[in-house]
Amino acid sequence: MTVEVxxxxxxxxKIRYPAAPVADDGCHLVVRAPWASGAVRDFGFVRFEPGDVFTEHYWRDRWYAVKEVRSGDGVLKGWYCDITRPAELSGGVLTVEDLDLDLWVSADRAEVLRLDEDEFARSGLAGSDPEAAARAVSALDELQALSLDGGLEGLLAHR
Structure with missing residues (x-):
């Protein structure tokens, strides 16, 4: 069985790809998928490349998604966190609305980088939907705090 993200x-x-369900407790949904692009994407702080495996955590009641990124041989690269509206699963399709803000946490936690804040400002969300914009910024702050105090793994634990 697969879901389409x-x-x-x-x-x-922006992108759609198949993923294998790992767990779903009704609120926290976990899927696993290979890197969805056939090409290398070098961000400067991490490279996503063919063979990488993403274990993706989505919530139906939280404003973010967290993707654990491992190389094809299982070495943890880190966590790429997307700030999103809560995920929706219907008919085998998992829909997630990206709100532009992102956070990167390296495997050794030496880097915790807030990303795309300029893109978020240009999106106009603060003017068109101030409540969603406030929730997005709050979600980014929450994930950054969790990544700094070691709480990220607890957040990602699934039953």
Whole structure:
């Protein structure tokens, strides 16, 4: 069985890919998928490349998704965190709306980087939906705090 992950941004599907369900407790949904692009993506602080495996954590009641990234041989690269509206699963399709803000946490926690804050500001969300913008910033702050105090693994534990 698979689900199809749809990452939506600004009302359009940015990417879609199949993923294998790992766990779902009704609120916290975990799927696993290979790197969805056939090409290397070098961010400067991490490279995503063919063979990488993403264990992706989504919540139906939280404003973020956390993706544990491992190389093809199982070495942890870190966690890429997307700030999103709560995930929706319907008919085998997992839809997640990306709100532009991101957080990168390296495996050794030497780097905790807030990303795309300029893109978020340009998105206009603060003007069009101030409540969603406030929730997005709060979610980014929450994930950053969890990554610094070691709470990220507890958040990602699934039953």
């Amino acid at each position: 749809h990452l939506v941004k600004a009302g359009r599907t």
